[in-house]
Amino acid sequence: MMNESQLFQLLKNEMLLNYQKHYPYFQGNWKQFSSQDIQNLIDLIEDKQNQRISEKWIYTHLKPETNEKLPRKDMLDILSQFCGFSGWDEFVFKHKNENTFVQTTKKKSNYFWLIGVGLMIVLFIFMWMNKTATDSKTIEIQDEFTQEKIADEDVKVYQIDDDKKVPLKVEDGKATLESVSQETKIRVESPFYKKMEVEVAKSNTENQILLMQPDDYALILKAFMQSDIKDWQTRKVQLQKILADDLEVLVMLPNNLGAEYYNKKEFSEKLIIPTSTIKKMRILEIKNNSEDQIQFIRIKQE
Template identity: 55%
Template sequence: MTELEKFQELKHKVLLKYQEQYPFFQGNWKTFSSQDIQNLIGLIEVQCKQSISEKWIYTHLKPETNHKIPRKDMLNILSEFVGFSGWDEFSFEEKIVQTIENTSSEQSKTSKKWWLLLLVPLVVFWVFLNKKETASHTIQLKNEFTKEQVNSKEVKVFEVKDSVQKELEIHEGKVQVSNADEKPTKLVIKSPFYRSKTVVLNVNNSKTEPPKSIDLKPDDYAMVLKAFMVSDIKDWKTRKEQLNKILSDDLEVIVMLKEDLGAEYFNKKEFSQKLIVPTPSLKKLQIVEIKNDADNKIQFIRIKQE
């Protein structure tokens, strides 16, 4: 540590000593006011029987950086103020402290190196043991007839293990199934446009390869309804006839409004009228649930606004 660095440390200790008497001061030398300077001068005079001028404090203590250290007699006064016999003892003590810190730092670095050398093999061994368990398997969800990937927004997949159900994220029609243990894993797949499906997997069983894809059977009436809502068909008479075939007479439609403002209710006649004449707002509606009656006609529809 250079003499300038030692002087900076002395300035820091003077500030801490001042705060012992004036704990309400929480600033630094830059914010040290003229009143603080007067207070400090008074403390030094009482404790050290020596005096320091206001100009000297402005010249040597207030600056954030110093280009040269002050006279030794002034350094002796400040060193005595913070508890040392003089500048020589303060410099000597700071040198010892720095040596101890450097030695401790080197020992700490050496200790960390040994710990790392011991830890790395253990981590590698643990990863090797758990590699099989932490692996995952990707499954593509496809339309059974077109063999195209399903729309991720239109399907929900739940992983069930030991009666615990967890919804999986779907990206580009694909789901990641984790290989957590040897127990069978159920995939429960739900969608308003496809038939519900449950698939039992045992992705860790070496004798049985997990499927690379799962085919979902479309619900024909639901797909027709979806086409009505997004298409630009102008033949309203044809629409009306087709809607009458796929919609149950006691149809109930719930449209959930944005911002949790409630919901709107439509019966078959009202909902059919809404579908017969396509509008831009109609394309912003998303079907989230469909239920069919005994004749497979659509009996209930839940829709949300996008």
């Protein structure tokens, strides 16, 4: 019979399989899980369970090949729910019983077999009628106020079908869907624009335009980091307004060297005087508080 450590390893395997349903291009293991994969997993769990786990927790409990100590029960419940169970207890019960039960098969009567086949045919016809794919469609992503295309590196676009979230490649401000069903949705995320999720238009036109609402404070911050403004006193006053007092900044260092952490005072001091290092930083994620001040920033240093 499996012990709890073995069951936890099994749960980690199921989490990878579930992750691959959303990001099919990832075919590795936990050791090969990159910082971007970690962020994708955090976002999936937050979207699905409305719970948030930290990067540090993932590095401590999921990345290692073996685990000497079992995580807390509440965290095990979150991971089990992510894999489709009500919690850790159900996961343990199911897999312990699967490990001890001996499968037996019984011959079914022709009557029930014919009913099953008939139901499968009816179900197939129903699904075919409701999910017939249309031609490919191109989504153009523009700023709501300027009607100008948004830089490719500033947006992430996902196609959502049957709760599966598949990333799409963005080129020249456009993303192309190869097939569209009646339930297909498009989700666009950006650190500088409000998140948007819409159904794909069912019209026969090939293109559909999405107008993204800008996050003004995020765009101001981007301008600060990319500009050569010398008026440091003006910067200081404006940063005080747009940055929350409890700001957290995480800078991902190049070559997998780790990350650096800054609070509001430390980060503001770096931005007051423009440097070549600041211009090499690319904003990956921004989160605002209830007053729309910037409360969290994730940055990649290139």
